[in-house]
Amino acid sequence: MAEPPSTAQSPAETVNWEEVQDSPDFAHLRHALRSFIFPVTVAFLVWYFTYVLCAAFARDFMNIKVIGEFNIGLIFGLLQFVTTFLIALFYARHMNSKFDPEADKLRDEIEGVA
């Protein structure tokens, strides 16, 4: 039915991928990834669209001056930069400590590294 995918390599064909996919180790790895990226993605998209909606529909709120010439709109916008930087760093830390060691272990097992 399926034509041979061009990405297939000969060593990859000898691996029993389904067995790995069904293993508890892999389920744990998948959970370590998804339990982080899905909620965080929802969070930053909600935060971003809250900003967009405020810029469109809550102008009086955005126009309130806070410090000097800086109003809430400007500060809200700058905070989007701050949260983007922080989420990126937070993600890198999570992956380095929680994800990479498990992923590397599984990869070595699959590739047959002693």
Place this chain on the structure above:
Amino acid sequence: MFVQLATTTDTAAAVADSDSGHQVITISLFLTFVAITLGITIWASRQNRTAADFYAGGRSFTGMQNGFAIGGDYMSAASFLGIAGLIALYGYDGFLYSIGFLVAWLVALLLVAELMRNTGKFTMADVLSFRMRQRPVRTAASISTVVVSIFYLLAQMVGAGELVSLLLGISSQAAKNLVIAGVGLLMIIYVVFGGMKGTTWVQIIKAVLLMTGAGIMTVWVLAKYGFNPSELLNAAAGASGKGEAFLEPGLRYGVESADATKTLLSKLDFISLAMALVLGTAGLPHILIRFYTVPSSKAARKSVLWAIALIGTFYLMTLALGFGAAALVGHEAITKQSAGGNSAAPQLAEALGGVGTTTGAIMLAVIAAVAFATILAVVAGLTLASSSSLAHDLYANVIRRGKVTTDKQEVRVGRISAVVIGAVSIALAIPAQSLNVAFLVAIAFAIAASANLPVILYSLFWKRFNTRGATWGIYGGLISALVLLIFSPNVSGGAVNATTGKAASLFSDPSIDFHWFPLNNPGLISIPLGFLFAFIGTVTSKEFNKAKWAEMEVRSLTGAHAEKAVSH
């Protein structure tokens, strides 16, 4: 990248009328950049031995190098000139663009970059077709790659013609055509000889130049206001003629008027734009293939982190440049040069050095040369993305059904494709000069978000996803975005300018009006439609390749048997 580099055609009334001394400096600086990058291209051409060298730079760039190259690919002349210009003319609303473009990188970082690096080889279609029937999915992905890239290419090339007339005072049509052909020829040379390796170095150099140029101007502007940003804002609001409203949302997007329906539509259009901005980036083919140039998924992660740092810093600097131009150049002087504000950044450079002085001329020349360098780096990346998809997806896997075996053959086809893409875009860009750059870029982003992103996410995360889902998603998203654009005010029936009597549309004659879709940006409708078509296609087909799904999921997460770096 974009915004509204050429929303106006009156840009020929150039900056240059004040002083032509900077033109010599601009041209010499630009020729120096071309000479250096061609040298690199020749050096890189000697290293291009395998297909992985040509398409993916041997996968041997470091995370930091690739981060700079991504920055070089993403921050185009239009984002440098366009966003600075928008802020200079409309104040706060220009800032909204910067935010969307930056937050978009979190989608790429968290959901796409690493998993794609682990499963793909050279193109976006490698990932989409991994567990599907190869030919239909690769054909669809290749079509959407080429469509997105060509629209983006046209935007850049038309922008290049505008820039030259703006900065060098050349206004004849023949000269503009020559510039477009020249840009096209250079990008073909970069890609044909340098491949991904040469192109990447061109982008790295450009990113360093752009960050340095913008950095110097930012510090200079802030220094004029005692490093107190509040003083700068105050001066900008004062000089803008709009007062406090200049620092508040609403001058350009979601404009409020007496007509409640019009106000609501304007606000919905703004939300639609914000959606396309944040979801488009992770579906841009020329950005996606950059993840293949590094040795591992960890290096791909590092490159996106670098890219976020660079792009974020750059957009913060455009705030200072835009408000600086508003304060130091002034609304009237900017609109006199270009109604869209594209000349704001170069004008600011001249103003900082002192209009009419040697320092002013040098500053203007340096910033103009940086803007040219910027265009070249971006068009090279786009040409590479579309030619690798033509060669690797359409030719090698669809036409030859995966029977292209030698690397030599694949590289040769890649080079031929680059020449074809380059020639086609020169041929299209010359008559396209009357098109609005913002319109061209809106198409590119809307299609990327509607046709590419839904299927990328489904193929990486949704077990059930299959061939019909992928093809319906790509074609459905692509066609919805295009149809909505054709029947939008971009093409016909736009707002009529009271003084010129012309509509702000592709058809400027107000009597031609066949629009029924009220928004300029189709994202609000076409992005959900892309997801919906892919979903319906999937659930109406029984196809499910369990073995390939297992291989794909395990490989994407663990990096097992991922493509390795080439060692020479």
